[in-house]
Amino acid sequence: MTKKYHVAVLGATGAVGEQMIRTLERRNFPVEQLTLLSSARSAGKEITAFGKTHIVKEAKPDSFEHVDIALFSAGGSISKQFAPEAVKRGAVVVDNTSAFRMDKGTPLVVPEVNEADIKEHQGIIANPNCSTIQMVAALEPIRQKFGLTKIIVSTYQAVSGAGAQAIEELRTQNEAYLKGEELIANILPCGSDKKHYPLAYNAIPQIDKFTPNGYTFEEMKMINETKKIMHDDSLQVAATCVRIPVDMGHSESVYIEVEASGVTVEEIRNVFVNAPGVILQDNPDEQLYPMASTAKGKFEVFVGRIRKDLNEDRGFHLWIVSDNLLKGAAWNSVQIAESLIQLKLV
């Protein structure tokens, strides 16, 4: 008989939390007991999972008694408050916030890239930023075969990355647009920032707040997390992060330079034939390329529009798309939990 686990989901009523529960179901995860947790505000809600109705409880330190695996996605400050409590009680925390990602003792893991890092965990394993995950998953097979020296990425990010309220805000704006009414913005681009702009029929070049160097936190996450996951501080990474009026699915226009010279587009395409978790969708003659609309609901990362740069022999352009709530969040977290089981770390 397979061992079964007591799994807790903190942030169960959020956009990512909901997908974590659905992903546990889709993967038929060996759940012995499921504990759904949230803030006091959302506690009491009912959620059906694994055929049973669960009542969401307010998270407290002793909520984590006897929990084996805790999936956190309730914001950075909540993670900082509860992750130590959960670890103290013997749980392994897979944290989807940015609270611990860059901490020296915390592995930052995309299983297709650095699964072995999980072994170093001291109770917390961090799930990277959504935009980072799909990019490194797609680039890792190229890096392994041809080396990788430079990444310049521009993102086309879905509103679901900003949470359930932001999804609703975009919908309301679209309704207003169609009626010829004024578009109201209270959340986007960033709930905790001063100004808000309509996203409907717009593109907003701000995700998260600005850091003092003029880059946003989202951009700096992509830069720093990529280096940490790929274990390469010399890797040159630049990012411009942009929100567009899409509900699900982040797209990325990525320019890379490989270490090897003389590599062909066909050779780049070939690295994806057996790449774990990555699907090649690249046939211009058939207008086949990844899109947010076709990646929605899928666990994989999709890669296409692979072209050699017309000037740089070592330069290539790619278009990378994935469901930001799944591979970008819920699925990557559950995948880490599956790795924990497979590596007998839980």
Add this chain to the structure above:
Amino acid sequence: MTKKYHVAVLGATGAVGEQMIRTLERRNFPVEQLTLLSSARSAGKEITAFGKTHIVKEAKPDSFEHVDIALFSAGGSISKQFAPEAVKRGAVVVDNTSAFRMDKGTPLVVPEVNEADIKEHQGIIANPNCSTIQMVAALEPIRQKFGLTKIIVSTYQAVSGAGAQAIEELRTQNEAYLKGEELIANILPCGSDKKHYPLAYNAIPQIDKFTPNGYTFEEMKMINETKKIMHDDSLQVAATCVRIPVDMGHSESVYIEVEASGVTVEEIRNVFVNAPGVILQDNPDEQLYPMASTAKGKFEVFVGRIRKDLNEDRGFHLWIVSDNLLKGAAWNSVQIAESLIQLKLV
């Protein structure tokens, strides 16, 4: 008394044609007589311009008799058919299609960059691609001061670039989405291509058809036109062109490398203080940056999010936005017409 001109607009009922007429009005262009032309299908429509009702006539070779300036925006094949006829009859044609852009004898003009090229015209002056225009207008002041060696651009293009029917298709898809109905696509990404995909809540990495090298025509236009306008064949240009669900306003995430070393962000910002037709919107503390929603209806090109690359001393990132139907099409065409008058070439 100022001299006045007989101006013809070919494609008067299209999305760009309509803006050409409004732009002539907004600029109080010295129009003696206005002739509005279209295909047989759209002929007979009434359009009010300069306070008078005009009936749109079917374009025929002799429609251009006594015309001084003809603004063309009715598709490449129509331009190929009628531009020689108009020129034969003494008109100067400002052509907004790709029909003549790369021809050796045809100046390809963005007045802020290469107004003097107009003097070389042999009857036809080409208006560049919308995505190219705003990019070169914004980069020219940088190039003049610090030199320019490399451009890598990813675009976020509005649906209006694909015409009035595509605007309507996106609206219909948004309505269907809100009702939970299936999204129907018959035009986008490219009316003349085989397959069509919904743009609502999506990002489509295809604009125009694919060329044999895996780049789209839109991408190759940006690459080739930029070199021609800037008179620099050694300039390295790469482009990824993407359609997003925005009605008006193209946005561009642009990475550049300048020739000079040690240039600061402040120095880059300063080149825009007196740059013609370009407005700097760049203050992270105030969340000030260009957006499609705020560029809509404006003639200028807006630049912000200027950051120095964290690795390349000569590398900078910028975010460039402009109304694709105005500076990207109608206004640039009218601006060329104004230059023709100012240079006494008409």
